[in-house]
Amino acid sequence: MELKLTLNGRAVTAQIEADTLLLDFVRSHGCTSVKRGCETTNCGLCTVLLDGKPVLSCATLAARAAGRTVTTLEGLQEEAADFVGFIADQGADQCGFCNPGFVMNTIALLRENPDPTDDDIRAYLAGNLCRCSGYEGQLRGIRAYLDSRKG
Amino acid sequence: MMTIKQYVRAESLEQAYQLNQVRANRVLGGMLWLNTSKLAVNTAIDLSGLGLDQIEEGEDAFSIGAMVTLRQLELHPGLNAYTQGAMAKSVQDIVGVQFRNMATVGGSLFGRFGFSDVLTMFLALDAQVELYHAGTLSIQEFAQRTPDRDLLVRVVVRKRPGRFVYQSVRNTRTDLPTLTCAVSQVDGAYRLAVGARPMKAVLLTDEEGLLAQGITPESARAFGEYAARTVPTSGNLRGSQAYRTHLVQVLTQRGILELGGDHHGA
Numbered sequence: 001m002e003l004k005l006t007l008n009g010r011a012v013t014a015q016i017e018a019d020t021l022l023l024d025f026v027r028s029h030g031c032t033s034v035k036r037g038c039e040t041t042n043c044g045l046c047t048v049l050l051d052g053k054p055v056l057s058c059a060t061l062a063a064r065a066a067g068r069t070v071t072t073l074e075g076l077q078e079e080a081a082d083f084v085g086f087i088a089d090q091g092a093d094q095c096g097f098c099n100p101g102f103v104m105n106t107i108a109l110l111r112e113n114p115d116p117t118d119d120d121i122r123a124y125l126a127g128n129l130c131r132c133s134g135y136e137g138q139l140r141g142i143r144a145y146l147d148s149r150k151g
Numbered sequence: 152m153m154t155i156k157q158y159v160r161a162e163s164l165e166q167a168y169q170l171n172q173v174r175a176n177r178v179l180g181g182m183l184w185l186n187t188s189k190l191a192v193n194t195a196i197d198l199s200g201l202g203l204d205q206i207e208e209g210e211d212a213f214s215i216g217a218m219v220t221l222r223q224l225e226l227h228p229g230l231n232a233y234t235q236g237a238m239a240k241s242v243q244d245i246v247g248v249q250f251r252n253m254a255t256v257g258g259s260l261f262g263r264f265g266f267s268d269v270l271t272m273f274l275a276l277d278a279q280v281e282l283y284h285a286g287t288l289s290i291q292e293f294a295q296r297t298p299d300r301d302l303l304v305r306v307v308v309r310k311r312p313g314r315f316v317y318q319s320v321r322n323t324r325t326d327l328p329t330l331t332c333a334v335s336q337v338d339g340a341y342r343l344a345v346g347a348r349p350m351k352a353v354l355l356t357d358e359e360g361l362l363a364q365g366i367t368p369e370s371a372r373a374f375g376e377y378a379a380r381t382v383p384t385s386g387n388l389r390g391s392q393a394y395r396t397h398l399v400q401v402l403t404q405r406g407i408l409e410l411g412g413d414h415h416g417a
């Protein structure tokens with residue numbers, strides 16, 4: 001079947017199968033920041049924004065994105081650049097595999113709630129799993145970024 | 152991995168219903184549960200074009216479309232004001248925000264999952280379920296039926312003077328619950344819903360009149376003990392039967408005390 005959608009600001013038309021997952025679709029269109037971590041909707045590594053809302057692309061049919069806007073980290077480099085350095089400064093990542101999912105969901109959090117408390121951050125990022133760290137580094141990084149904005 | 156031969160965005164409920172009468176076809180809610188299956192689906196029936204993704208608040212009731220997501224339940228100001236935040240509390244530990252942006256009310260209730268926080272909460276709300284073919288039933292009756300090929304269209308929560316408290320116990324924050332417990336007092340009647348027993352949620356009322364003289368530490372304890380005697384539980388990897396029965400007693404007692412205005416619990 002034919003699929004038309006907007007991927008990172010570009011209109012895309014492609015042939016897909018009825019059961020093509022959005023995860024495989026965006027990866028085959030060069031968006032390899034989107035990763036398959038668990039495939040059981042538990043890890044958040046496959047997070048993309050669908051019409052601006054964070055969803056798990058490993059359980060979303062590409063067909064369901066018809067006529068909609070899909071954004072991956074490839075399309076959000078500038079917005080991400082604001083805070084990823086703060087996370088890196090904390091040495092939060094070890095293998096780094098979970099990082100794109102964390103960054104995507106942090107962008108969604110900050111758009112929804114520009115001034116979150118630590119509990120808000122923990123709650124919003126609860127669906128992003130990291131197998132290496134204890135999450136404190138990521139939390140400190142986001143906190144440092146928010147504090148830096150308050151000057 | 153589920154496979155799908157054909158994808159159809161239904162243009163009417165009638166079309167979706169007719170397609171769903173074929174055994175190899177499946178209705179898609181958020182597809183999160185379906186996606187964990189190895190089903191070979193012939194036609195996947197998408198309900199997302201039917202305007203069922205809204206929570207409508209009227210004078211007397213909330214009408215919640217089948218495609219409303221758990222995140223919408225969590226954030227809806229009216230629903231959370233009416234339930235004193237219990238609605239948000241019932242869903243906020245389900246996996247993560249991305250997941251709750253996808254999981255639907257229809258899929259969550261239609262599955263009648265044993266572990267369901269959502270079913271537990273709607274039982275305590277004394278909600279009504281509107282099915283395309285079978286019409287409107289109480290959530291209690293709906294919960295007892297075996298899933299068939301009908302369509303869940305919407306859920307109605309009547310606004311009656313009520314108080315609601317939701318609690319769950321989880322081994323870790325986003326794990327499936329070890330026990331879910333919702334208590335309510337609607338129009339003067341007490342309801343207790345206990346789920347993740349680990350079997351499907353059941354509803355208990357105050358048949359013995361233990362709370363008839365009002366909520367006190369003693370009456371709350373007595374009702375908790377009654378619940379522990381009455382609600383069947385069993386063990387699985389998340390908790391033993393004895394542990395679950397103990398939780399039924401403690402959570403019920405705390406919930407009832409909180410209904411009565413004690414926010415510190417037992």
Ligand SMILES: Cc1cc2nc3c(=O)[nH]c(=O)nc-3n(C[C@H](O)[C@H](O)[C@H](O)COP(=O)(O)OP(=O)(O)OC[C@H]3O[C@@H](n4cnc5c(N)ncnc54)[C@H](O)[C@@H]3O)c2cc1C
Nearest residue numbers: 178180181182183184185217255257258259267268302303
């Ligand atoms: C990893 C994981 C963790 C979870 N953790 C929890 C938890 O902690 N607490 C909790 O309460 N729940 C939990 N759930 C369940 C989840 O919240 C949803 O209830 C579940 O995914 C079903 O919702 P869905 O919208 O994805 O439905 P789907 O998976 O799309 O559908 C489920 C079933 O319902 C049918 N269906 C869907 N919509 C309709 C309709 N309108 N009419 C008729 N039939 C319909 C489908 O055909 C299918 O058979 C978890 C699920 C997963 C996969």
Ligand code: FES
Nearest residue numbers: 037038043044058
């Ligand atoms: S790959 Fe989608 S949640 Fe893990």
Ligand code: FES
Nearest residue numbers: 094096130131132
């Ligand atoms: S840094 Fe390795 S999974 Fe998070």
